[in-house]
Amino acid sequence: MSSKLQEAQEHCKAAEKFLKTSLLKWKPDYDSAADEYNQAAQCYRIAKDVNKSKECYMKASDLYTKNHSFFHAGKAIENAVIVSKEVASPEELYNMGLESSNLYQQHGSGDSGANVLDKVAKIIEDRAPELAVKLFQQAADVSSTESSQHQGSEYISKSSRILVKLERYDEAVDSIRREIGFHQESGNINAVGRLTVAIVLVQLARGDAVAAEKAYKEWGNNCEAPEMQTIEQLLQAYDEEDRESAKRALASPFIRSMDVEYARLATTVPLPESIEPIPKANVRENAAPSYVSPNANPGSELQEGNTREGSGQQSTFDTSAFDVKNDDEDELC
Secondary structure, eight states, rough: OOOOHHHHHHHHHHHHHHHHHSOOOOOOHHHHHHHHHHHHHHHHHHTOHHHHHHHHHHHHHHHHHHTTTTHHHHHHHOOOOHHTTTTOOHHHHHHHHHHHHHHHHHTOHHHHHHHHHHHHHHHHHHTTTHHHHHHHHHHHHHHTTTTOHHHHHHHHHHHHHHOOOOOOOOHHHHHHHHHHHHHHHHTHHHHHHHHHHHHHHHHHTTHHHHHHHHHHHHHHHGGGGHHHHHHHHHHHHHHHHHHHHHHHHOOHHHHTTTTTHHHHHTTTSOOOOOOOOOOOOOOTOOHHHHHTTTTOOOOHHHHHHHHHHHOOOOOOOHHHHHHHHHHHHHHHH
16 A cells, blocks of 8 residues: 555544544534545545545535635535546536535635636536536626626637537527627627627528628627628628628638637538529521411311401401301201
8 A cells, every 4th residue: 555545544534533522522623624634635636546535525625614614615626626527427527616616606706616617617528518518608607796707708708619519509699699798898899890700600500691680780880891891791692692702701711710610610601592593485586387287176277367367467267168068058958
């Protein structure tokens, strides 16, 4: 057994002694016991016993909480997250992050609470992006209560990009709107202009060119010349249903220089359906008149003759056949 493991066990035994009561000691010494568990966790961590280290950190947090040492309690859980990030499930890490953040906030340290949420979100982002989005949004909420709009905009920006990557465009629009709000409150107008391009792209990805135009009208006054030129060229192409022009606008250098999620989104935005011109009927010049059989139904010829006469043409229909027929009927009588 390594020396660090032995040292860890000794700290655990000392912690248990501090928790025991007697006739002369009516109340457990939570603070001293928590310190012992905290030191035991560090020893287990050095000895690479991850599960024991996590267990001791969680015990230390519980005891710090009972002693109303909320900052130390939150820090102990944050250490437990770091030491177990490779073995714990994303759901477990998510819950630990929320608990640590709540303890920091109870102590009055909102910045530390937002920071631990951001840290946990980065750890689980690849394995559980949906949970990471929730943590980034929660971090933005916590940061905004601390009047840190700049930091809040960074957290919500991470949420927006993940939602775009997940193709959850409706939620991405709401997230970008919040991000714009953070920048407006902090007076960062340049960021609002770039985000206007982003929200136009997301609206087009949703297949809603009308909403994209409304977004430009709402925030377009914050855009600089390159941003305005890109958006107007793009919206005009969709309004005129010009696929080639839309394709050129989506491949513009400005869009390619945006965050990678939005640059990739531009390559998947559905292009407008171009209107194909109606083909003209093929008419052969100097074509011969249509052939009419001499044995055709007389009634139809009569109708055709009357039609021609009504149109100003002279009828050529011969009625002699009817006269012969009448003479034959007289002879039979």
